[in-house]
Amino acid sequence: MNHLTRRPRRNRKSDVIRDLVQENHVSVHDLIYPLFITEGQNQTVAIPSMPGISRFTLDRTLDEIGQCMELGIKTFAPFPNIPEAKKDRFALESKNPEGLYLKAVSEIKRQFPGVILATDVAMDPYSSDGHDGVVDNGEIINDASLEVLGQMALAQAQAGADIIAPSDMMDGRVAHIRNILDKHAFYNVSIMSYTAKYASAYYGPFRDALESAPKHGDKKTYQMNPANSREALIEAELDTAEGADYLMVKPALSYLDVIKLLRDNSNLPIVAYNVSGEYAMVKAAAQNGWIDGEKIMLETLLSMKRAGADIILTYFAKEFAQYLKK
Template identity: 75%
Template sequence: MIRRPRRNRQTEVLRNLVQETTLSVNDFIFPLFVIEGQNQRVEVASMPGISRFSIDTLQEEIASCVDLGIKAFAPFPSIPERLKDKYATESHNPDGLYANAIREIKRNFPEVVLFTDVAMDPYSSDGHDGIVENDEILNDESLEVLGKMALAQAQAGADVVAPSDMMDGRIGHIRRVLDEHGYQKVGIMSYAAKYASAFYGPFRDALSSAPKKGDKKTYQMDPANSREALVEAELDIAEGADSLMVKPALAYLDIIKALRERSNLPIAAYNVSGEYAMVKAAAERGWIDGEKAMLESLLSIKRAGADIILTYFAKEFAQSLKK
């Protein structure tokens, strides 16, 4: 007897019936960029279709996304240089840009879920995710800043804080700080396996957050390593993480799969700015079908085992469902 798998591909109805992986707007968190000022909407040159928003226009953008069914967002702040310093003190300013943005979003859209970024680099005059002393990134001293930042975000209305710094011990420290101040319900999505990747360029352009000196290889992971990701994930689980993230996504599908097979926690993946920009650039030149490439990329991330996908394609995907 000859097996003929093509029998199950003969019609669209059959193909839909046997489809193993599906996507919906419920899978996505939409990253957003926040800037100072009023009535501001400035496109990110390296990310066609993505803009930086002042707090007022950000509300309009979120409203349009909610109408499309997107209910989860990850805002990132673009902090002016005048407010940056060595210790990222602006990161826990209760009246700063980020805290005000979080409060305003939750006031207008109490039903949405906000995943807020816990990292020093947008606020640091050094552009690093930790305090820099003599060209060294200090770990334990940086945890104090991260704890204050997470608390300020929780107080402003964050539903889930997402430490993206890759300092050792930060999940446990943040969990203790939140619990001690009565924020037991605020979750922690850990960037458990965040690699020192070349795919972050457009994001750093959007926030002007690139390191002023050196690189991030002493704290972000080596792209050559996979077993190390399991160690990082195990530590974060033990310290109290509620979900685990792999960043970037497309070059690290094997890591997503490995974490999915070894943990029962929700697994998130960040379809990062460089991955988005490559699809957009090729589509603009007519080299690929942008919408089909978007769908194939997102399906691959879900198929690898991600429950949650942070992607700049979230709104475009939702719009494609309305066609």
């Protein structure tokens, strides 16, 4: 038998050794938990396409946050389910201080001042067109959309948001939002930019949750082409220059190469959004007994850390935290 000088298996020979040399770890502190908030009281509405995830009325949202904080989750990304009757072309409901979203942000911060809220800036939850920008004759108008998004971001900061997360993919929105926040002395409110948000088929269950699918057309003129990765570097360069504090890649699992690309070319924190379709596929396969859902969850989140994500926005956050408590 040949004498082997190098035997990599020596570093795999026991649980203790494997833990000792493990290169990447996922911590509950790395995670942001998305929450879906709906109108009403004392209601939890299951989302069929996202097993284990529900829409919560505000009172139930507060209960859910309390449970999650006991598990160590401290950062949340709330998303609103707005009734169709309150939607219009210019997303006016997004600025209503007595509306669902801003009232929820304010109340969460009042009851849980230690939590961090990363609030969503995009028109689609409030838009009668279901798009992330102002629609005129079927075209998404970039600069007119910036005005709406800027006012939306300001209203969220006034309500108590810690991090503003523009998910719209309009050109120049980071600079516009930073300008408005600074003009109103919200210097410490961060911007988590959806830097490389792809026109992906993985968003289906999320649109079910918010009932916010486009009424016509698609989002390909503003979300990125899944075939492109170098384009993500252009977006990252612009967002950084415009004042972003975090750079996000969405989706995550099919875009690990883009996460790695941004990690290798930026010193800003990189966020991976483990989106609804990625979550739903794992849950569906696990329910059918085809995979071990818990092990796939762990491997999925670890792959995103290994690719270079500092932070993971994931619907698995609570389940992962419960796993760590076992």
